[in-house]
Amino acid sequence: MVVNGLQASPGIPLLDELTCIRESDGFDLTERLRSPAPPDNTLAECPCILRVLRLQLRVIHLRVIHAATTMKRIPIVVGLLSGAVAVGGFTQNRLDSAAAGRTTSDSVAHSSAKDTITQVSMRNINFYLMPNGALRIRHMRGTIRSLKGGPVVFDDKNSFVIHLTYAEIGLNGTDITTLMNKYIFAYPGAPLKRLQVHTSGSQVVQTGIMHKVLDIPFSITADVSMTPEGLIRLHPVKTEILGVDGDKLMRAFGLSLQKILDLSKAKGVTVKGNDLFLDPVKILPPPAIEGRATAIRVDGDQLVQTFGTVADATPLPQPDTSASAFMFFKGGTLHFGKLLMLDAEMQIVDLRPTGFFNFDLDKYKEQLVAGYERTLPDLGLEVYMLGLDKLSSGGAAIAELPR
Numbered sequence: 286m287v288v289n290g291l292q293a294s295p296g297i298p299l300l301d302e303l304t305c306i307r308e309s310d311g312f313d314l315t316e317r318l319r320s321p322a323p324p325d326n327t328l329a330e331c332p333c334i335l336r337v338l339r340l341q342l343r344v345i346h347l348r349v350i351h352a353a354t355t356m357k358r359i360p361i362v363v364g365l366l367s368g369a370v371a372v373g374g375f376t377q378n379r380l381d382s383a384a385a386g387r388t389t390s391d392s393v394a395h396s397s398a399k400d401t402i403t404q405v406s407m408r409n410i411n412f413y414l415m416p417n418g419a420l421r422i423r424h425m426r427g428t429i430r431s432l433k434g435g436p437v438v439f440d441d442k443n444s445f446v447i448h449l450t451y452a453e454i455g456l457n458g459t460d461i462t463t464l465m466n467k468y469i470f471a472y473p474g475a476p477l478k479r480l481q482v483h484t485s486g487s488q489v490v491q492t493g494i495m496h497k498v499l500d501i502p503f504s505i506t507a508d509v510s511m512t513p514e515g516l517i518r519l520h521p522v523k524t525e526i527l528g529v530d531g532d533k534l535m536r537a538f539g540l541s542l543q544k545i546l547d548l549s550k551a552k553g554v555t556v557k558g559n560d561l562f563l564d565p566v567k568i569l570p571p572p573a574i575e576g577r578a579t580a581i582r583v584d585g586d587q588l589v590q591t592f593g594t595v596a597d598a599t600p601l602p603q604p605d606t607s608a609s610a611f612m613f614f615k616g617g618t619l620h621f622g623k624l625l626m627l628d629a630e631m632q633i634v635d636l637r638p639t640g641f642f643n644f645d646l647d648k649y650k651e652q653l654v655a656g657y658e659r660t661l662p663d664l665g666l667e668v669y670m671l672g673l674d675k676l677s678s679g680g681a682a683i684a685e686l687p688r
Contacts, residue, residue: 401431403617403629405447406601409610413645413673414570418463421455421587421641426598427576429614436618436625442572442646449576451598455587458483468570469552476546487583489519497545501526507561509588515578517563517590524559535559565590572646604661608634610642622650630665635672643673651676 407425414420427450431437437445456464461482470477480493488506495501503526507519521542524531535541542559553567565578580591603613612633619626635642636656644652655671 401434401437401617403429403437403619404601404615405429406603406613406615407611409641410612411641411643411673413643413647415463415467418460418467418570419643420569421457421460423453423455423589425452425454426450426601427452430617432573436620439619439621439646439649446573446575449574449592451593451595452576453589453591455584455589457587461588464568464570469554469568472550475551476548484583484586484588488522489583489588491519495526495545502528503531505531509581509583511578511581511590512562515565517565517578517581517588519561519563521559565592603632604630604665605632605634605667608632608638610635610638610640612642612644622653626666630661630663631668632666633668633670636669637672637675639672642670644670645673648673648676 405425405427407422410420410422410425412420412422428448429437429445430448431445433444458481462480465480465482466478470480474496476496478494478496480491482489482491484490485506487508489509490504490506492502492504495503503524505519505521505525506523507521510518510520512518521532524535526534535545542561543556546556548554548556553564553569555562566574566576576592578590578592579594582589601613601615603611605611614629614631614633617629619629619631633642633644649670652670652673653668655676656669658666658668661667
């Protein structure tokens with residue numbers, strides 16, 4: 286028989302025969318039936334689909350009459366053809382939905398990526414990570430972003446990370462002591478305990494108990510430097526163990542701190558020879574902080590670390606330029622308490638400024654309740670919080686609200 290000018294041979298299986306039936310524009314129905322999804326230009330070819338379907342149905346009708354042996358294949362082919370009709374009829378809806386879906390997805394993805402990034406600037410902030418342990422932030426420029434996507438949630442300090450583009454951050458003896466005992470070596474069987482740290486001139490002095498079968502008192506005076514990899518290096522220049530010269534004692538027994546101390550479970554601390562190496566961001570509890578330390582120095586009672594360079598920090602002007610101690614957040618989405626701030630602009634200042642502003646993420650709600658906020662002309666917020674050190678007299682803060 287002849288269909289559309291082509292010879293249909295009774296000896297060819299029906300599906301193979303269908304591949305021979307094509308329109309002059311090159312449309313191939315069988316290939317479309319075998320494809321997992323129609324391409325985007327299927328709608329333009331719908332008239333062609335219908336014409337070919339009519340021809341296919343003629344072939345099936347003639348084959349039913351003249352080739353009864355093909356009867357078992359007919360239900361399958363008819364089902365495929367019906368599916369093709371459905372595909373042709375609903376292609377426009379599918380294309381419209383797919384296009385809308387892509388547009389929505391792209392928009393949401395772009396929005397989500399934007400929402401997770403907030404520019405941050407801080408000056409003169411004691412940022413408490415735990416009781417008696419704070420980052421003494423002299424200057425800081427960087428970003429804060431969610432680790433889970435979406436807004437930065439202040440109420441979950443494990444959900445975001447602070448990136449330091451440029452910063453000068455100090456740790457005093459109390460801060461380092463707290464970190465050592467309450468975080469870095471806070472696990473059963475730690476080789477060092479009851480540690481005390483303070484500065485002496487340009488050096489750091491550390492005392493405590495070394496646990497090695499017995500508890501052994503020790504004292505180490507060390508020079509401080511920064512490695513090219515951004516690690517804090519403590520190089521002992523004087524060591525006392527059990528009140529005697531520890532350097533001579535270790536040399537006599539062929540020992541070193543590396544052989545004595547197992548620091549595999551310590552957070553952010555390693556030992557090589559007699560030198561201790563501290564990762565300046567891994568030794569800190571949440572929130573996570575990232576950045577590359579470039580310098581370190583002893584300044585008074587503080588060990589001051591520099592992250593990045595001043596040239597890396599683009600200016601981020603704060604609304605209230607009169608505040609000497611502040612935290613300023615710009616852009617992205619912030620979520621704290623019941624407030625969700627879109628396209629954020631929020632400057633936090635001390636209600637009773639007396640130098641550095643003491644801020645604690647774990648107690649910020651108490652600090653917030655003890656203060657107030659005002660809306661800026663561009664609908665940003667200036668938040669007056671009571672410093673952590675002044676919370677005990679927080680009741681008097683209400684009287685200080687502007688009239």
